[in-house]
Amino acid sequence: MNISTTFNKLAKAAARTTGRPLAFTLASFVILAWLVSGPVFQFSDTWQLVINTGTTVVTFLMVFLIQNTQSRDTEAMQIKLDELIRVTDRASNALLDLEELDELTLDRYRAHYEALARHTRTQAHVPGSGSESTAAETAREWTR
Missing domain, CATH: 1.10.287 (Helix Hairpins)
Structure with missing residues (x-):
């Protein structure tokens, strides 16, 4: 041992x-x-x-x-x-295996996904915001 x-x-x-x-x-x-x-x-x-x-x-x-x-x-x-x-x-x-990448590459991935999230949020119809949609529709839009 x-x-x-x-x-x-x-x-x-x-x-x-x-x-x-x-x-x-x-x-x-x-x-x-x-x-x-x-x-x-x-x-x-x-x-x-x-x-x-x-x-x-x-x-x-x-x-x-x-x-x-x-x-x-x-x-x-x-x-x-x-x-x-x-x-x-x-x-x-x-x-x-992202944890094995260097800091600069991780920052690029993070920036990409943050931009994707911002874009998705602006495109989503959030329930209660005047343009009602079902939770399933909202979830589908958020995961595009």
Whole structure:
């Protein structure tokens, strides 16, 4: 088993575990115990250092777990969207894998679709605007 697979499994397990109410409750109890212990340790610098160090380490590690989880979720969603584009007859397969294009090319695509949307909106008969049409007619016009 390679390190990437091992990390992914650990990250998934950690994300599932830390995202549950029990994890939040345990973290709350740790903070409460730290607060209650303040008078015992006379609110010393060491007492403060313990919570600061603990929260910094946990935050540092959680950043990597969250990034891993979001990256996997984004990739999976992108694959699903690509599949929907691929199987839709009127969709353009040129839109598959857009996330891999450079910024300038993405900007050109975005400008094209923004112009298309503006044009479509000006041509559509919006219900309630005086020229009534059915929702289906409006939807058809908006998707042309």
